[in-house]
Amino acid sequence: MTPFLFTLVVLCFSVGAGLLGSLLGIGGGLILIPVLTLWLKVDIHYAVGASIVSVIATSSGAAAAYVRDRMANMRVAMFLELATTAGALTGAYLAGLVAGRVVYLVFGTVMAYSALAMLRRMRAHEETPVPADALADQLALHGSYWDEASGREVPYRVTRPLLGLGLMYVAGTVSGLLGIGSGALKVPAMDLAMRLPLKVSTATSNFMIGVTAAASAGVYFARGYIDPFIAGPVCVGVTLGAWLGSRHLMARMNSTWLRGLFVFVLLWVAYEMLLKGWVS
Amino acid sequence: MSEGPESQRREQVVATALEVEAEPVPLVPELLISDLLRYGVLASLTLVTLGTLVTFLRHPDYLVSSEALQRLTAPHPVPHGLSDVVAGAMAARGQSFVMSGLLVMMAVPVMRVALSLLIFRQQRDTRYVAITTTVLALLVLSFILGAAEG
Numbered sequence: 001m002t003p004f005l006f007t008l009v010v011l012c013f014s015v016g017a018g019l020l021g022s023l024l025g026i027g028g029g030l031i032l033i034p035v036l037t038l039w040l041k042v043d044i045h046y047a048v049g050a051s052i053v054s055v056i057a058t059s060s061g062a063a064a065a066y067v068r069d070r071m072a073n074m075r076v077a078m079f080l081e082l083a084t085t086a087g088a089l090t091g092a093y094l095a096g097l098v099a100g101r102v103v104y105l106v107f108g109t110v111m112a113y114s115a116l117a118m119l120r121r122m123r124a125h126e127e128t129p130v131p132a133d134a135l136a137d138q139l140a141l142h143g144s145y146w147d148e149a150s151g152r153e154v155p156y157r158v159t160r161p162l163l164g165l166g167l168m169y170v171a172g173t174v175s176g177l178l179g180i181g182s183g184a185l186k187v188p189a190m191d192l193a194m195r196l197p198l199k200v201s202t203a204t205s206n207f208m209i210g211v212t213a214a215a216s217a218g219v220y221f222a223r224g225y226i227d228p229f230i231a232g233p234v235c236v237g238v239t240l241g242a243w244l245g246s247r248h249l250m251a252r253m254n255s256t257w258l259r260g261l262f263v264f265v266l267l268w269v270a271y272e273m274l275l276k277g278w279v280s
Numbered sequence: 281m282s283e284g285p286e287s288q289r290r291e292q293v294v295a296t297a298l299e300v301e302a303e304p305v306p307l308v309p310e311l312l313i314s315d316l317l318r319y320g321v322l323a324s325l326t327l328v329t330l331g332t333l334v335t336f337l338r339h340p341d342y343l344v345s346s347e348a349l350q351r352l353t354a355p356h357p358v359p360h361g362l363s364d365v366v367a368g369a370m371a372a373r374g375q376s377f378v379m380s381g382l383l384v385m386m387a388v389p390v391m392r393v394a395l396s397l398l399i400f401r402q403q404r405d406t407r408y409v410a411i412t413t414t415v416l417a418l419l420v421l422s423f424i425l426g427a428a429e430g
Contacts, residue, residue, distance in 0.1 A: 003342040007332065053382050057321055060388050064317040067310050074309070078396060078411055085418040092422070139407065210317075210389035211415070215422045217386045222361075222426025228378035229335075232328045235382060239325060 003229070010040070011233040018058060018241020020262070028238040029055050029180035030111060034269045038276070042230060044100050048179030049225035052217045054238040055181040059210035061239055062246065063203075071203035073143045076158060076196065083165045084186075084212040087172020092219035095177050104277030107178050108270045114184035115266035130195045133159040145200050156197050164194040176216035181209035309399045316395055320388035324381045331377025338374055390419050 001009070013035050017028035029051035036047035066072045095103065136142065141158040167189035175182040183205045190201035220226050336342055362383075364376075393416050400408040 003339075004336060007336075053385055056385050056389060057324070060317045060321050060385075060392075064314045064321075067317070068314040070310055074313075074396070075408065078393075078408060078415065081393075081415045082411060082418075085415055085422070089418065089422050089425070092426075211393060211419070214386050214389040215419055218419070218422035219426035221383070221386065222423070226379075226382060228331070228375045228382060231382055232332050232378040235385065236325055236328055236332075239321065 006040070007229075007233050010036070010230065011237040014054065014234045014237025015241035015244070018054075018238035018243075019245040020241075021058065021238070022062070022242040022245030028058060028241065029178075030114065030184075030266070032234065032238070033107070033179070034273060036230070036234075038272060044103060045095075045223075045225045046227045046230050048095070048103075049217075049220045049227060050179075050231035050234040052179040052213050052220055053226060053231045054234050055179070055213040056210050056217060057235050057239045058242045059181060059206055059208075059213065061242060063207040063210060065246075066203040066206060069146070069203075071145055071200060072207040073141070073158075073196065073200055073204050074207070075139065075143070076141050076190070076194070077204050077208045079139060079141065079161065080164060080168045080190075081208055081211050083168035084172035084175070084208060085215040087169040087174075088176035088212045088215035089172075089219070090169075091173040091176020091178075092216035093176075094173070095179075096219075096223060098177075101277045103178065104273050106174070108272075108274035108277060110174055110178065110180075110182070110185075111266055111270035111273065115263045115270065117184055117188060119263055130157045131159050132157075133161065136161050143200070145197065147199075154197070156200065157195070159195050160193050164189055167193055172212050172215075175209075175212050176219070179216070179220070181213060183209055309396075312399070313392055313395060316392055317388060320384065320391065324385040324388070327381030327384060328378050329381075331374045331379075331381060333374070334377060335374030390416070393419060 014028065014032060017031040017035070020031060021028040032054070033044075033047045033051050036042040036050065037044050042050075063072065067074070136158045139161065141161060142156065143158075144153050144155040146152075147154045168186065171182045171185040171189060174180070174185060183202075186205040186208065187198075187201045190196045190204060191198050196204065217226070393412060397409065397412040397416060400412055
């Protein structure tokens, strides 16, 4: 394979990853890293470096729209970013200390977990009243969003901000270690623990991911893990794919079978990654 | 997100923007942040695309030789200091253009946090000024610590 062909192949896969990612509400990294490492034989550190930049790209692109629509809660985001940036720094440092096989093992585990979390998200959870929380009141975390279906502004209350902060530290560490956005960990933390509406959780998660990723990208860049030859086409491709997906495909897709297929693919790749971590 | 409701909402936001313009508070936080994100990503992708084109123009052998790929995907030193990148870009090295594009991309969230800091300050929200300052400090720390180690 020549470098030119390689660039084209990486570009095509990145467009595909961005497309699929935007449809499923996750970043492209989770899909791209296995393709780059297992199939194109790219060193896992470069793959992770390329992925982290593409995560910033998709998050920033998507957040631009969510912020304009006032769907993302900017106060909750800023508060939780305290924990995600600290976690991302921890994770990026751990990445330099641990061996490649550990990264494969953690990656496989997170992937399997994401697949199961996605399965669980298919069913709606029951509505119980949101418990009052003094800190959430002090920080004025509560908000409201415009609900398209009912055509009105829906107010919501936020609870357990400290539990959210703790979970976000874990999400940030995973994100820094693996070079993914870890939206699959952030959304449940806000949705289940802090009781933000799912739509707001997804939008806020997207908004936060860029900052989390930037914290670890700084460390990766200084280490020389961000290789322009690989990260360049990945960055352009994923952004293009995510844009195409959110603009033109979202409304036309039947997401149920797509999700089902995706869970299957995730579990299979998780198995491959775990195997590679185990035997190497 | 579908086209219709988004543009509808935009009109709403623009309407608020017009109302606000008459008053002494000109900042519409959501619009400012949204534009920063949008144009930042656009600028970065333009640099990356241009850089990639320059690379292939300057290295025609990349189109035919498959040995070059081995060198490119195996572990090797990558410019990882700001000065290396700037020097490369000055010498019109395509990969350095790509790298500066990627650096712009990394800077977008940092600028977003800095902009939020200005907005919270203008709203005289001391608690969030403190929170945002800490986040910004952590981000700057990540670049400094990374550079010190590298």
